[in-house]
Amino acid sequence: MRVAVIEPLQLPKDFVMKKFQALNCDIVLFDSKPVSQQEVFERCKKADIVVLVNTPLTAETLEKLDGLRMVAVSFTGYDHVDIEKCKEKGIVVSNVPEYSTHSVAELVFGMVIAALRKLIECDKAVRASKGNEGLMGNELFGKTMGVIGTGKIGQKVCELALAFGMEVLAYSRTEKEELIKKGVRYVSLEELLRRSDIISIHVPLNKETKGMIGERELAFLKDGAIVVNAARGAIIDIEALVKELERGRIFACLDVFDVEPPLPEDYKILKVKNTILTPHVGYCTREALERRLDVTIENIKAFLEGKPRNIVNL
Structure with a gap:
């Protein structure tokens, strides 16, 4: 054999x-x-x-x-x-x-904290012998976390969000009673997108989920919302996301894309500033x-x- x-x-x-x-x-x-x-x-x-x-x-x-x-x-x-x-x-x-349940869930919060606390900009400031001017960040505590998909990874993200003192909304094909008992509220996708400060995607890629976050869904997001995708790149319509990011209205933390890294040099999202991008390392x-x-x-x-x-x- x-x-x-x-x-x-x-x-x-x-x-x-x-x-x-x-x-x-x-x-x-x-x-x-x-x-x-x-x-x-x-x-x-x-x-x-x-x-x-x-x-x-x-x-x-x-x-x-x-x-x-x-x-x-x-x-x-x-x-x-x-x-x-x-x-x-x-x-x-x-x-x-x-x-990789723990690894992916931990990366989600690593990226979100890096975005909220401007850690990349902070590092650059120190290396340029600058102070903390313009580097005021935001807390996770008290924010609303929207989790799309509550399989094993989505469930762990919900639990970590609760530990940070966040309100947690969820949208999933099946509701988990243990999460409801802990305080997670299952809502419609539209309500989740409209109310959440941070949206984290944790569904598999299939015919139903491909492009499920498109132009219409992204328009629901509040100003300043952070979209995190550590699931599958094609779940988000990348063209629609780039357009929304170019408006400067939202922020994106992406570990996955509609092509597997390394990305082509002309890949549009590489030109957008209000992002944190990692080369599919959630599981790594x-x-x-x-x-x-x-x-x-x-x-x-x-x-x-x-x-x-x-x-x-x-």
Whole structure:
């Protein structure tokens, strides 16, 4: 049985190899991300099981992979893999749910505090031998936090917001009784957008959520509102967001975009000032990456034992 890890898992190679050797399979690790679907095919063509993070695996590539039995996505999101083609070919697809709950939620508040307290400007001021003129910030305490999607990460964001003394509004497909008991109020999306000082997005990307925050929704935001997206870039209409940001009315903290970083030099949001941008690092902590690796290997082991788990294309 050959397992091909077709892109780096962001941990030391020796550490990763030692973990995979517990499977007693032929393991092939690649040191770089593939840059084309042809390269993806070349790395996958002899494998029974492919491990990837966020490299796309298209229907055209899958069509040519007759020996492939499993795609182990070492990530929570799996929209970059053609699930329908995998189902058609009988290829099992697994993912790693919940491994980065704390990491993503903590980044959300790191970005928000950096925005409210103007930390980037503060750093620049000190380095330029300046004082604190023009650097008055704002507190989280007493503000209203709007959380779109209360899965594991959204729930953790709600809990942290409550700990900061914030009012918390939520919009989600399903309401969680434990959050309601803690003081979270579920409201309509429009009410959440109109009332919140900070809006944090935590829904998966699918047909229903793609572009769910567009020109109409952004117009509901109050002046000075902060939009945080550490979920999936395409949930926000990036063109509409850029237009709203260029008006100077709102602020955005983005860890994800409608293309995966590195962003093209002409990507419009790079020219907008009232933003904090990070290159999809929400999940990227040592603790989260080690959890992700362990669950990925457990998913493969369970598949080999005929007891597949965390399967997303049943």
